[in-house]
Amino acid sequence: MEEKVKVALVQLFEEWADDKVIETEILPQSGSYREYIRLVGEKRTVIGAYNADKKENKAFLTFSKHFASKGLSVPEIYAEKEEEDIYLLQDLGNTTLFDYILHLRIGEGFANDLVLIYKKIISQLVRFQLEGENGLDYSVCYPRDSFDKQSMIWDLHYFKYYFLKLAKIPFDEQLLENDFQKFSDYLLDAPRDYFLYRDFQSRNIMLVNGEPWFIDYQGGRKGALQYDLASLLYDAKADLPQQVRDDLLDFYLQEIQKVQKVDAKAFTSFFQGYVMIRIMQAMGAYGFRGFYERKEHFLKSIPFALRNLEIILQRIDLPIEVPELVKALRSVIASEFLKEVGKDDKAKLHIEINSFSYRRGIPLDKTTNGGGFVFDCRAIHNPGRYQEYVEMTGKDQPVIDFFKEKSEMDEFLASVYHIVDMSVDKYISRNFANLQVSFGCTGGRHRSVFSAESLAKHLKEKFDVNISLRHIEREIEGS
Incomplete structure (x- = not known):
């Protein structure tokens, strides 16, 4: 900025x-x-x-x-x-639905708490689509006021030029264009007089005290009900199990039927088509941001998108024939080049370092691997007991001087460094991806903050690793 x-x-x-x-x-x-x-x-x-x-x-x-x-x-x-x-x-804080998914995913399953949150989100989606549409000024929509033929062709060309071509997927240009026209005409047969959020996915949904809040709807316009549900359920890195997707689709149909009559069979048929175009639009974005702009983290979504694409091609039963499009998509799934994209075998170890207050609880492990350490700093002499330091944190120089001169901090950190260094050495040698280290104290402002800052500096100087540093109490105070 x-x-x-x-x-x-x-x-x-x-x-x-x-x-x-x-x-x-x-x-x-x-x-x-x-x-x-x-x-x-x-x-x-x-x-x-x-x-x-x-x-x-x-x-x-x-x-x-x-x-x-x-x-x-x-x-x-x-x-x-x-x-x-x-x-x-x-300010809605820092916790997106995607972050929460990383916290609560259990093995290959899906935590019940997450299913309940998704149901809350789906209930709100129905409100956006119907109540949100009522009285909305569509003249401000950008770039178009409807997810119409032009919008669909833009998305399909985005997929063709920034994904298929950059990934070197072979196709017949004219036959593919013919299929794009036929496929978009089919999707346009679905009722489209609803608000379409356009990017209704896990990074655009915030969780505040367990309740969903919504951001980044500036691309909204009129469109079909199915598109946003497809965006949510087939969000690549959210990686919902297929059974959960099917159950949530049934839940959506129950919710929409409460306020508007919908033909469930016709809805589901169109839904599969909208899943396809959403996956292609997302792949276009991964190609543009990843292959073209060289932003590697977008490439990491490609393996998930390939799995989604394979699932939908196994299930879809369109009333139209689009052979060149299906052929290209099957070539995408089979591409050895794309199977290697997003793999990060040589990635640096990522170390997440947190400071926190025990009053709020120990931070969750986002990776769910259970690795790492929690160090209790409450045995160290606390500058927070003295009025002159109350409004400061462990990043302020007077507090730093206090720890150097009037506490056992150096001895405590020497022990921490020894233990953590052993794990970092082993994690790097075994190509582990993540390690979490958290420091807790009473208020989460002085001892834990200084300890987290000190460990981050120590590890950066000693190892070739990626480090993220969070002072959780500061974030909560700022919310």
Whole structure:
């Protein structure tokens, strides 16, 4: 984020909130060019956004206000400066549905808690599609106000040029174009007078106190009911078991029937087709971001997409013949090149280091491998007991000096380094992917923060590893 944009967002926050920014955090970009920063004030925390695409901004801001008026769980818009392409919105924290899936997945199964959350999400999806559609100003939709023939052909060409061609999949150009036309005409026969969220997937759903909230709907438009459900259930790296998908499809049909009569057989037939076009659209994105823009983490979704594609091709029974399209998709599944893409045999060990408060509980292990350590820092002399350090953290120099001069911290950390180093050496030699180390204390602000910072510095200097560092109590205070 450019400094002038950051300054403008800080100024907008301080003018709107009558508060002073004391901390900022640049948030990582995902698949878009929008930029986000967390602004932490003395009284509250918000997210600042910058997007040079004015039309996309207008769509997002208009939709947000409309959905909020319907009681849907979307972030509140606090302030905006249209001429500077910036706005402030509610901070929903850091936990996406995708993060939660990593926490709760059990082996090859699927945790009951996750099924319940998905059912909550599906119930809200029905509300977006029907209640959200009522009175929505579709004139602000961007780039089109309907998922129509043009939109579908764009997606299919995206798949052709950025995935098939870059992955060197052979096909007959004219025959494939003929199938694209026939396939899109078939999908257009489904009723399409509903709000289509467009990117309804696990990274665009936040969990706040166990309840789903929704973001990134600026690409919304009119469309068929099936598309968003396909996006949710066949989200590549979410990797839902097929039986769970089938059960959730049945649940969706029960929910939609409560408010509108739907032919379940016809719905399901179209649903399979919309799963196909959604997978192809996603693969186009993986190809563009991964093969073309060289963003490797997008390539890691390809193996999951291949499995989804194989499943749907085994099950689909379209009333039309699209032989060249099916042939190309089967070639995608069989491609030895694509089977190797996304594999990360030479990846560096990733070490997640956390500080936390025991009052909130020990952090969950996202990888579910159960590896790692939790160190209790509460035996160390606590600077938080002294008034001059209460408002500080383990990153502030006076607190650092306290630990160096008036505590047992050096001895404690020497033991930690010895134990953790042994594991890091072994994990690297055995090509393990993840290690988690957490430090806990009473308040999660002084001893645990200093310990986490110190271990991160030590490991960066000694090993060639990737490290992520989280101070969980700071995140909670900022929410």
